[in-house]
Amino acid sequence: xEEALYWMWFQxxxxxxxxxxxxxxxxxxxPRKLYEMDRINLARLGIFSQKELSLLGNTxxxxxxxxxxxxxxxxxxxxxxxxxxxxxxxxxxxSCPLVLYVEGELPDLSQQLPxxxxxxRNFTExxxxxxxxxxxxxxxxxxxxxxxxxxxIDAICHAGAIAGGGKTVAVLGCGLDVDYPRQNSDLHRLxxxxxxxxxxxxxxxxxxxxxxxxxNRIISGLSKGxxxxxxxxxxxxxxTAGLALSQDRDVFAVPGRIEEPNSKGTHKLIQQGAKLTAxxxxxxxxxxxxxxxxxxxxxxxxxxxxxxxxxTINQKTQPAARPPEYLxxxxxxxYKLLExxxxxxxxxxxxxxxxxxxxxxxxxxxxxxxxxxxxPGGRYSL
Numbered sequence: 001x002e003e004a005l006y007w008m009w010f011q012x013x014x015x016x017x018x019x020x021x022x023x024x025x026x027x028x029x030x031p032r033k034l035y036e037m038d039r040i041n042l043a044r045l046g047i048f049s050q051k052e053l054s055l056l057g058n059t060x061x062x063x064x065x066x067x068x069x070x071x072x073x074x075x076x077x078x079x080x081x082x083x084x085x086x087x088x089x090x091x092x093x094x095s096c097p098l099v100l101y102v103e104g105e106l107p108d109l110s111q112q113l114p115x116x117x118x119x120x121r122n123f124t125e126x127x128x129x130x131x132x133x134x135x136x137x138x139x140x141x142x143x144x145x146x147x148x149x150x151x152x153i154d155a156i157c158h159a160g161a162i163a164g165g166g167k168t169v170a171v172l173g174c175g176l177d178v179d180y181p182r183q184n185s186d187l188h189r190l191x192x193x194x195x196x197x198x199x200x201x202x203x204x205x206x207x208x209x210x211x212x213x214x215x216n217r218i219i220s221g222l223s224k225g226x227x228x229x230x231x232x233x234x235x236x237x238x239x240t241a242g243l244a245l246s247q248d249r250d251v252f253a254v255p256g257r258i259e260e261p262n263s264k265g266t267h268k269l270i271q272q273g274a275k276l277t278a279x280x281x282x283x284x285x286x287x288x289x290x291x292x293x294x295x296x297x298x299x300x301x302x303x304x305x306x307x308x309x310x311x312t313i314n315q316k317t318q319p320a321a322r323p324p325e326y327l328x329x330x331x332x333x334x335y336k337l338l339e340x341x342x343x344x345x346x347x348x349x350x351x352x353x354x355x356x357x358x359x360x361x362x363x364x365x366x367x368x369x370x371x372x373x374x375x376p377g378g379r380y381s382l
């Protein structure tokens with residue numbers, strides 16, 4: 001932990017994800033060496049401005065110790081580039097994170113294939129379906145799904161990986177203890193139980209807008225490839241795809257309808273050379289000889305025509321599927337009501353004795369998880 005304090009101090013002086021930090025490290029070698037220099041020797045290096053010399057001389061380890069103590073209190077692990085558990089893939093990117101706070105258990109990304117999945121917040125039904133299927137199939141094959149826990153495609157892909165029984169990693173643009181986005185708080189908890197939630201920002205850091213483009217370099221840097229599921233022409237997902245290319249990562253894009261605005265970004269990526277991706281195998285086959293432990297999904301057997309008639313009303317049918325284990329109490333309550341048949345939000349609110357606003361927000365969560373489906377006429381079903 002003592003060595004980690006110097007990395008935390010260095011990050012405090014030079015900022016998160018800055019090129020300047022990378023330049024100074026390449027000259028000095030280790031933050032501790034810099035910390036132990038007096039002002040005269042710092043000036044003799046000839047690489048610091050007066051403002052930097054003042055910061056270096058006046059910044060102590062006090063704040064780093066406070067951040068470390070708070071992280072320990074909250075149960076977060078702290079990793080620096082010196083730690084064995086720090087991902088090797090991140091060490092090789094420009095402006096690699098100097099400090100990583102980890103909630104949960106970070107998978108061994110040198111053994112398990114990490115694939116990032118990103119996309120728009122304003123997803124279509126098609127994007128939701130594709131994101132859930134792709135992430136679930138990748139997870140079942142043994143890949144780790146990496147994303148940013150944002151509302152929309154990010155959340156769908158995290159939930160799909162968990163539903164597929166696999167591991168997933170979320171990269172935040174704020175402190176791990178900050179409840180953001182609020183509607184994904186339950187998903188945050190599930191990810192930490194089925195992988196890890198990570199951030200380079202210390203506990204308590206708010207989600208400032210400038211943090212998110214910066215964190216995107218970690219999403220792509222952690223991964224061998226980035227799959228863009230659905231993205232408009234100005235989607236932030238295209239930033240992640242650009243970062244992936246600069247980091248020598250593969251880029252995959254899911255095609256969509258030509259008249260759909262959310263397909264314009266992915267189609268542009270395909271025109272520029274991204275691999276057109278229609279299923280998990282399109283991604284996995286690129287890494288068959290990479291040394292990662294995964295298996296290709298089995299192709300479904302061709303359907304056989306059956307002469308059997310559909311069951312009559314008196315015949316026994318298969319029992320209903322059990323509710324997913326990851327549902328919280330409000331979600332489970334609504335799920336059980338929908339087991340009895342399709343219902344509107346108003347009907348659910350009346351039967352479940354819940355406020356309509358709470359029902360609508362919970363139905364949205366269940367839709368993201370793929371547990372319920374919206375029907376025409378404002379009704380919902382399993």
